[in-house]
Amino acid sequence: MAAVEQPGTAPSGLRGGLRRVEGSLRPRLREFRSWWTRSLASWLPARVRDLFGLSxxxxxxxxxxxxxxxxxxxxxxxxxxxxxxxxxxxxxxxxxxxxxxxxxxxxxxxxxxxxxxxxxxxxxxxxxxxxxxxxxxxxxxxxxxxxxxxxxxxxxxxxxxxxxxxxxxxxxxxxxxxxxxxxxxxxxxxxxxxxxxxxxxxxxxxxxxxxxxxxxxxxxGDPWRRRNLVLLLVAAAALFLGMWQMLANREAAADYFEQQVDEEVRQARGASLEKRQLVDLIEGGAFLQAARAGKPTMVEVMDELARRLPDDTYLEKLSVEGERILLIGLSREASALVGRLQGSPLWTDPALAGALQPDPRTRMDRFTLTAKLATAPAQAPGNAAARGAPDAAGGH
The missing domain is CATH 3.30.420 (Nucleotidyltransferase; domain 5)
Incomplete structure (x- = not known):
């Protein structure tokens, strides 16, 4: 729109104020109309919006x-x-x-x-x-x-x-x-x-x-756009009025059933969570107890080594990783160490890993020896859980 001004019809201050009001009001009216149209269209299914060009x-x-x-x-x-x-x-x-x-x-x-x-x-x-x-x-x-x-x-x-x-x-x-x-x-x-x-x-x-x-x-420009919009609004209003009565009749029943279902689901989830936590606690306790009971302690391993190794043997490294024992050290009888370590109840399969290396400084042989840590036979999970259930429940 273009406003044509004629001299003498209105004061300049009034004309400027009207132009400012017009300039600030029109964009906001367009924004409101666009928002209102999008809000009405959002109530319709996506296929209907696509059919009428509202998306x-x-x-x-x-x-x-x-x-x-x-x-x-x-x-x-x-x-x-x-x-x-x-x-x-x-x-x-x-x-x-x-x-x-x-x-x-x-x-x-x-x-x-x-x-x-x-x-x-x-x-x-x-x-x-x-x-x-x-x-x-x-x-x-x-x-x-x-x-x-x-x-x-x-x-x-x-x-x-x-x-x-x-x-x-x-x-x-x-x-x-x-x-x-x-x-x-x-x-x-x-x-x-x-x-x-x-x-x-x-x-x-x-x-x-x-x-x-x-x-x-x-x-x-789509010449049918405005007419389609009017028809769409009329159809939406008719559909809204036609569905209102049915929705009002079903609303109370739907809310009641929804509350019942939510309550039952909440109770079932709570019971299932508590049962899962209890089973995990029993099984975890039984597994840790069986694992600790089936393996010798580090003190027992060190004591057994001290009794079996000769006095002229020195250990530089002793490590136990999982079921593997690693010994690194110096000895004057390195070739006989495997025989000394055999027959121990705490480990099995002692063997030298690599060749012996003479040490010119100490005049001994450097050796690397490995063995497999002996463990007790694994128990069935069901039996371990059954035996650990009373203790775990009582401890908890």
Whole structure:
């Protein structure tokens, strides 16, 4: 709308106040109408919203090297579709994606999404009256806010929010025309099918701007959109009134049964958890008790070694890892150590690991000897748990 002022009809202060009120009220009314429409549409199933065109959809194209990533943007969610090679500019098909996508997705508007590094963004604070013609107003700020002129770039503006009644926050998004033309040329035969060019934010989501130049923009108006919206509202109201009575009759019964089910589920989960904890406690205690009882202690191993090794044998390292005993040391009778260690009830299979190495300093032989720690026969888990159940329960 354009307001025509005639001299002498109203004071200048009043005219300025009316323009400020008009500039700040219209964008908010549009935002309220958009929110109200989305809220009503959210009550309908997804198929119904798609049928009446109430779910905004975009086919997003992102280029990564020689591959073109396709994803479907519906509402506020994005779903990846496929990755395809970029079609060449001289492709025979008018629409290279026509034979690859389903008929419903082929008709979805296609948008090229540029990376965030390809554009320049500037955040500005403007009077609320600029909201009516935000893009035109920010076009005059290109020379001051960017190192480019208006003729060198393609740009768009987006409203970020209002600051009180007299100011608003906006963002200017600028891309050099050379960069945009190179991105469009890289798409080959897909470039003429684009409905717009958007930019990805830091999280990879589209900003909601259109950086295509005025000559390239395609403004598609649907003459049936308003009529379909009215019919949709009437159908939604009729459906709501028709279902209200049935929902009211079923609501009380559903709530009662839901409470009963929740209570029974809660009790069953509590009993199952307590039973599982008790079984784990009994089995764990029985396992630890059997493991400790079946293996000799370190003190017993050291005592047995002290009795069996000769006096001219010195140990540099003694370690027990699991069921393996490792001995490293010096001895004048290293070759006879295996025979001395055999027959012990605490270990089995003593053997030298590697060849003996003479030590010129001590005139002894360095040896590395291994053995397997003897353990008691393992008991059946059921018997161990049965014997440990009274003790574990009493201890707990």
């Amino acid at each position: 905004p959809q975009r086919l997003l194209l992102r280029r990564h090297g020689n591959e073109l990533q396709l994803s479907l943007w519906r509402g506020d969610a994005e779903r990846a579709l496929a990755g395809l090679p970029v079609p060449e500019a001289g492709a025979a098909e008018a629409d290279p994606l026509g034979s690859l996508l389903s008929p419903r997705i082929v008709e979805v508007p296609r948008w090229l999404v540029l990376p965030a590094s390809a554009v320049l963004r500037r955040r500005l604070t403007l009077p609320a009256a600029a909201g009516e013609r935000l893009r035109e107003v920010l076009g005059f700020e290109i020379d001051r806010q960017t190192p480019f002129t208006a003729a060198e770039v393609s740009y768009d503006a987006r409203l970020l929010g209002h600051r009180g009644d007299d100011q608003l926050e906006a963002e200017l998004v600028v891309v050099p025309k050379a960069t945009l033309e190179a991105a469009l040329a890289a798409l080959g035969a897909l470039a003429p099918t684009l409905a717009g060019v958007d930019v990805a934010d830091a999280g990879g989501r589209p900003l909601g701007v259109n950086l295509m130049t005025g000559a390239q923009r395609r403004l598609r």
